[in-house]
Amino acid sequence: MSSEQFLYSQVEQAIVERIRRGALLPGQRLPSLRALSRRMGMSLATVSQAYAELERKGMVEARPRSGYFVRPAMREPKPPVCSPSLASTPREVTRAALIRSVLDALGRTDLLPLGVSLPQSELLPIKALSRCLTEVMRSRASRALDYEPVTGYPELLRQIAMLDMDNGPAAPGELVITNGAMEALHIALRCVTRPGDNVIIQSPTYYCFLQLLESLQLRAIEIPSCPEGGIDPASLDQALRSFSVAACVLTPNFNNPDGSLTSEEAKAEIVELLARRSIPLIEDEVYAELHFGPSRPPSCARYDKQGLVLTCSSFSKTLAPGFRVGWLRPGSFHEQALAVKITTNVCTASPMQIAVAEYLRSGAYTRHLRRLRQRLAEQAATMRLAIGRHFPPGTRVTSPRGGMQLWLELPGEADGIEYFRRARAERIGVCPGSIFSARDGFRSFVRICCGNIWSEEMEKGLKTLGRLAGELTG
DSSP, X not given: OOHHHHHHHHHHHHHHHHHHHTSSOTTOBOOOHHHHHHHHXXXXXXXXXXXXXXXXXXXXXXXXXXXXXXXXXXXXXOOOOOOOOOOOOOEEOOOHHHXXXXXXXXXXXXXXXXXXXXXXXXXXXXXXXXXXXXXXXXXXXXXXXXXXXXXXXXXXXXXXXXXXXXXXXXXXXXXXXXXXXXXXXXXXXXXXXXXXXXXXXXXXXXXXXXHHHHHTTOEEEEEEEETTTEEOHHHHHHHHHHSOOSEEEEOOBSOTTXXXXXXXXXXXXXXXXXXXXXXXXEEEOTTTTOBSSSSOOOOGGGGOSSSOEEEEEXXXXXXXXXXXXXXXXXXXXXXXXXXXXXXXXXXXXXXHHHHHHHHHHTTHHHHHHHHHHHHHHHHHHHHHHHHHHHSOTTOEEOOOSBSSEEXXXXXXXXXXXXXXXXXXXXXXXXXXXXXXXXXXXXXXXXXXXXXXXXXXXXXXXXXXXXXXXXXXXX
């Protein structure tokens, strides 16, 4: 994204935020180009480009000789209601077949990929990464084709340790490079559980976590996650008092699918509750860098004093999904993690590790993240307002503060699985809510991802999804 594009995106996002908060109402006139130019210290051309983009997205309309106005049909959907609930009893996970049908969308170019939680390739630094990979294979081919240490390429470990300093001092020797965050989670669970153990997860949770629990023959205890506040420590405490628990798997920062952000105070209390019982916490941090606010929210690892927090993350959501470069900070379970890694695949692919290390060393990652966050925030806001235009009244949708997913509750008794099938028939990918829980919950929910750049095809796809929602709800 050029500097000029970044500037007009700032203007655009400021207007979208005012519409979202109700400071600009449907039918209300926007500030004139000159007035907004003076107020924001931007050129007339920048403000004009921002208004043109808002008009293209259907959020404002130009009226001859009158200026720009908020579209009368703009309706800000309300967020889903979170009802207090107790932790579920431990249960086996049986979601594999449905999850596989959802994962069939990966790599398909004939579907509008609203069911895949990835940034569109145009939002990623493809040219820079290509140069790094080409240079690695040109000048260091012998190393790139050899094994790296089990822990990972030393320079990559050093660069990741520098990125993670906000969550407490991290030394390269504390980390293990993995094949994406899923392998990190797999290693972490194998370090701290045995078949038949009970594991606490938040509900809803990422469906691949459920698949992982199922494959390791672990039983899930679900505690509620609320879109507006994340995990309530009281729910965790109740579950710990009621059941024997071997470990927890949580995503406190922008949980997939509901986008929830758990407060700093709650994170500290969660770590303390688990530490009293010496229960490990496996923390998924893949979305933490994709915050829409001014600073990255802290991880639970910041409050860990006993080495009981195992942090998992990757570059799949921010840099290069296909490179499959992730990492694990296993705390006091470092030796166990290495033993599992050796028996899984010995080490992660060398060329990808070296290329990512070179990209990080260039200093471009911080600038890239700033631009990516801006675009994801814009796309989330644009899609929410489009849902307000095209979906039936009563549809509820989250307003996330980070990540790249929207969690929709369809009105009435709509069946999310039937909705998923009808959308697939229209060549649109979405995820039914029921795959995000081991229970039969979230039946009327669906997850829609906002990692794709807004386009005419996106607008058309959301119109179709709105029509399908209307048909299901009568």
